[in-house]
Amino acid sequence: MSSENSFVAVLIKIFFILTPFFTLSMFVAMTRDMSRTQRNSVAARTMLSNLVVCLLIYFLAYRCFISSALLWMHSGSGLEPSFS
Secondary structure (H helix, E strand, O other), rough: OOOHHHHHHHHHHHHHHOHHHHHHHHHHHHOOOOHHHHHHHHHHHHHHHHHHHHHHHHHHHHHHHHHHHHHHHHHOOOOOOOOO
16 A cells, blocks of 8 residues: 555544544543533543643644654665655
8 A cells, every 4th residue: 555545544534533523422422421510521621631732733743743854864874765
């Protein structure tokens, strides 16, 4: 499988996992036995943790991923990736 096909396959899987219909139905199914206040607490904690993760990725993605990839490509290791 080529890298483009695997990228598209992963992108489609992530899209369907993160769609609101799927996440909402999973939330309802998993919190069915909880009280309303417990469900609200779980929803608030989930939103807060997602916000923190999104902000970390937004502010630190370049430093973590791009700069380390550039260092790896220019390190002279002879393992430069091919972009063909």
